[in-house]
Amino acid sequence: MHTFIRVLALSAAALATPALADVPKVQTDIPPVAALVMQVMGDLGTPGVLLDKGADEHDLQLRPSQMRALNDAQLLVWVGPALTPGLETARQSSPNLQSLALLDDPATLRLAYLDGGTNPHAWLDPTNASLWLNLIAQRLSALDPDHAATYAANAATAQTQIAVLDADLSRQLAGLTQSFVTYHDAYGYFTTHYRLPTAGGLAAGDAAPPGAARLSTLRAQAEKGQITCAFPEAQHDPALITNLAEGTAVFVGPPLDPVGSTLDPDRNAYDKLMTNLTQSLLTCANKP
Ligand SMILES: [Zn+2]
Numbered sequence: 446m447h448t449f450i451r452v453l454a455l456s457a458a459a460l461a462t463p464a465l466a467d468v469p470k471v472q473t474d475i476p477p478v479a480a481l482v483m484q485v486m487g488d489l490g491t492p493g494v495l496l497d498k499g500a501d502e503h504d505l506q507l508r509p510s511q512m513r514a515l516n517d518a519q520l521l522v523w524v525g526p527a528l529t530p531g532l533e534t535a536r537q538s539s540p541n542l543q544s545l546a547l548l549d550d551p552a553t554l555r556l557a558y559l560d561g562g563t564n565p566h567a568w569l570d571p572t573n574a575s576l577w578l579n580l581i582a583q584r585l586s587a588l589d590p591d592h593a594a595t596y597a598a599n600a601a602t603a604q605t606q607i608a609v610l611d612a613d614l615s616r617q618l619a620g621l622t623q624s625f626v627t628y629h630d631a632y633g634y635f636t637t638h639y640r641l642p643t644a645g646g647l648a649a650g651d652a653a654p655p656g657a658a659r660l661s662t663l664r665a666q667a668e669k670g671q672i673t674c675a676f677p678e679a680q681h682d683p684a685l686i687t688n689l690a691e692g693t694a695v696f697v698g699p700p701l702d703p704v705g706s707t708l709d710p711d712r713n714a715y716d717k718l719m720t721n722l723t724q725s726l727l728t729c730a731n732k733p
Contacts, residue, residue, distance in 0.1 A: 474523035476705035483712035528565035623673035674729035
């Protein structure tokens, strides 16, 4: 009898402090977005990342274990369905999951692909990454008001770091005046923000293999010396890029990784992605 009363008393005590310090479970789409969420959450929690290493962001499909993780989460922070259409279907089948689609926020700077349609690779402009830190802090605070001050302070610290990174990359990229081709048309945010000349992507923005007309246009430009450098990408066969350059003066640079699919998804992944991209592109300015 005494034991029974004690159990009741303990249960009542547990019920009296509902949800206090309940940090939301968060899932994210890609490593740079995960890094921004990690910076805002700090030591309070760690979000999951749904893109597998080496995978193509445009073709993201969830495994059953990832589907369960998504169902178990309170919040999905992602770029949005324009980047990962496969995630939209999964999200809709998780009725209790809140969605923060960063590209869809009216304050996000949105650019079009060279051939039209919204380019979703918007994290490649650090202005957007900085804005997104605020959006993430606001949404986490709404779900977890007890930690609102921490989320806001962490976001402010991360914004300072992005400003330092941005100034540093700006300085370095001032030396890149050569036009270059990339595997897919993902880099408009980066080349616009840093005012870089670009000859565009071999493939369109969704990374689907290019058609013969696009290839022969670029090949003609390469033969006329209108393209200085070409860059393959980590997730895609480099053959199309090496074929484009073969027998011409086009310099083939190291593979780019615009989505961070080769990176460990830690809180430095955004900085690393932007720094690696800058270092890789600068091989075009410094080529032999
Ligand atoms: Zn892409």
